Amino acid sequence: CEAGEKSEMTSKTYLSLFPSDLATYGRDAKALLKELQSQNERMFLVTFLVLNTGRTEQELENNVFQASSIAQKHNCNLFRLDFQQEQGLMSSLPLADCQIEIQRGLTTSSTAIFIPFTTQELYQSGKESLYYGLNALSNNLIMVDRKKLKNPNGLILGTPGSGKSFSAKREIANAFLVTDDDIIINDPEGEYSPLVNRLKGQVIKISPNSTQFVNPMDINANYSEEDNPLSLKADFILSLCELVVGGKEGLLPVEKTVIDRCVHLIYRKYFANPCPENMPILEDLYNALLQQDEKEAHHVATALEIYVKGSLNLFNHRTNVNVNNRIVCYDIKELGKQMKKLGMLIVQDQVWGRVTANRSSGKSTRYYMDEMHLLLKEEQTAAYSVEIWKRFRKWGGIPTGLTQNVKDLLSSREVENIFENSDMIIMLNQAAGDRQILAKQLNISPHQLSYVTHSGEGEGLLFFGNVILPFVDRFPTDLELYRIMTTKLGEVSEGAQK
Structure with missing residues (x-):
């Protein structure tokens, strides 16, 4: 037991004598080895060159200083290629000829950062x-x-x-x-x-002051993918009447029934002879509702009256503009x-x-x-x-x-x-x-x-x-x-x- 304690103390003493850099590099080397062995990484030798240009020598010095400052801001140091400027220029050109023998080992993930067109x-x-x-x-x-x-x-x-x-x-x-x-x-x-x-x-x-009108009752033969386009049009007119009548609950079931009945009535003439003159307008729906016996029909007609005969009658006209x-x-x-x-x-x-x-x-x-x-x-x-x-x-x-x-x-x-x-x-x-x-x-x-x-x-x-x-x-x-x-x-x- 005493021998074990002495050996442990001795190893700790020797480790404390190692330079801190060596301990850090050791951890980095182990981490790199782990990446290469188990994380599908590869090792690449990379030469990274930054080409600075300038119209004058002073402008060039300023550009070099600015590039160095940007690199230093990101914990990187750029070294000037003194007496190797020509080789550096040739290596920077797209000639696939690197004449600078300064290389840095990088893994696949680190190398990918420098690859263009990503x-x-x-x-x-x-x-x-x-x-x-x-x-x-x-x-x-x-x-x-x-x-x-x-x-x-x-x-x-x-x-x-x-x-x-x-x-x-x-x-x-x-x-x-x-x-x-x-x-x-x-x-x-x-x-x-x-x-x-x-x-x-x-x-x-x-x-309200315009002389251009759009008829909300307009319909065409292709209005629905089904054989009867009137069914979809009736659904729109129900939405329109619901907006006009208002209220939290919207239209009552009886009101929806009489509106649907009237919609089918007022479009008969148009489908018998589909010419622009036979296209119904909102007033035709209003008159058809008044002719129904149900009091609910008269209630909807009364709500529509301001849009037919009142001050908001701008939608009670046939379309007179080129909607095509x-x-x-x-x-x-x-x-x-x-x-x-x-x-x-x-x-x-x-x-x-x-x-x-x-x-x-x-x-x-x-x-x-x-x-x-x-x-x-x-x-x-x-x-x-x-x-x-x-x-x-x-x-x-x-x-x-x-x-x-x-x-x-x-x-x-x-x-x-x-x-x-x-x-x-x-x-x-x-x-x-x-x-x-x-x-x-x-x-x-x-x-x-x-x-x-x-x-x-x-x-x-x-x-x-x-x-x-x-x-x-x-x-x-x-x-x-x-x-x-x-x-x-x-x-x-x-x-x-x-």
């Missing part, structure tokens, strides 16, 4: 690929075609002033020039009119609070009618919903938006929602489907609360999250299928296209004066 790229060379900015890591173009995605639905998320509307306009202009797709815009802030007018599209200004133009913008900025929800629902139905008509002719339809959070506040418009997200794909529709409130997209399990059924997300600068939600929902790493933290205009992350890329979009400000797309107050005023 940045993930996103470039599709199809005829309908659109530009979405530059890769922030490699400065290469990002060109993709949303139609190649499993689900082409998209979202543009960002704080006010981060460039949401500008990103949508850039895609609209690009899609207009590159593809044959039809483009429809739901514009609650009146921001898209200059671009649509410049592209010779149709701006439909829906307001290739690019159509529904400007609902001047609709009051009472009418905006109704206006949004009617625009959604107009879009659905266009998508179904285009499907039969094999054409895609791109639909942009700015300020999408406004659509999600009301149960009826939110439910209709969710249906669009679910149904549009197989009908050739490509919807894109713009919103600054991510919380609204996760307000209910049903609305959350919009988020989950979007394979393309352009994420611009995010507020602190939204960043945490998105990081958890999309599995964003802290490093990737830095690209949407206090980022500049047109900077952020692009989610395209399974690919996540940081991007930068520096749009030239001296172009006419920029002047008609910008929403900055000073630049809009300046463009108007020109």
Whole structure:
């Protein structure tokens, strides 16, 4: 026992005599051996050269000093190749001839850091690929075609002033020039009119003082994938009446029955002879309800009266604008609070009618919903938006929602489907609360999250299928296209004066 204690004390004494560096190197050597033996690592001999240039000797000295400072900041020392500058230059050129015999042993993981071209790229060379900015890591173009995605639905998320509307306009202009797709815009802030007018599209200004009208009763033969398109139209009219009647419980079962009965009555004449003159209007539904015996029918008719004969009768007219133009913008900025929800629902139905008509002719339809959070506040418009997200794909529709409130997209399990059924997300600068939600929902790493933290205009992350890329979009400000797309107050005023 005494001999064992003496030998242990002797070994500790000898170890204390070893230099500390030797003990450290011993641990490092054991760790390296473990990596090579059990962690599938290999050893590489690496020569790392930094080439500094300058127009003058003083500029060169400054550049060398700056490079050394940056390296020292990261606990690295750079040594000048005195009397070996020529060999260093030849070794730095892409000649595969290293003339500097200074080598450092590195494992596979450490060596991989120095290998170039490890940045993930996103470039599709199809005829309908659109530009979405530059890769922030490699400065290469990002060109993709949303139609190649499993689900082409998209979202543009960002704080006010981060460039949401500008990103949508850039895609609209690009899609207009590159593809044959039809483009429809739901514009609650009146921001898209200059671009649509410049592209010779149709701006439909829906307001109490406007002479442009859209008929909510419009229907076409392709409105539903079933044989009877009237069933789906009746569902929309029920949603419209529910919004008009209001109340916590919405329409009563008897009220739904009489509305459905009247819808089938007023469309008989049109389907017997489908000409524009026979298309019913809201007043036809109002009159049909008054002719029913049930008191519930009269209750719904009374609620509809202000929209038929009263001061809010702007939706009681046949459509008198070109809703078949290739690019159509529904400007609902001047609709009051009472009418905006109704206006949004009617625009959604107009879009659905266009998508179904285009499907039969094999054409895609791109639909942009700015300020999408406004659509999600009301149960009826939110439910209709969710249906669009679910149904549009197989009908050739490509919807894109713009919103600054991510919380609204996760307000209910049903609305959350919009988020989950979007394979393309352009994420611009995010507020602190939204960043945490998105990081958890999309599995964003802290490093990737830095690209949407206090980022500049047109900077952020692009989610395209399974690919996540940081991007930068520096749009030239001296172009006419920029002047008609910008929403900055000073630049809009300046463009108007020109």
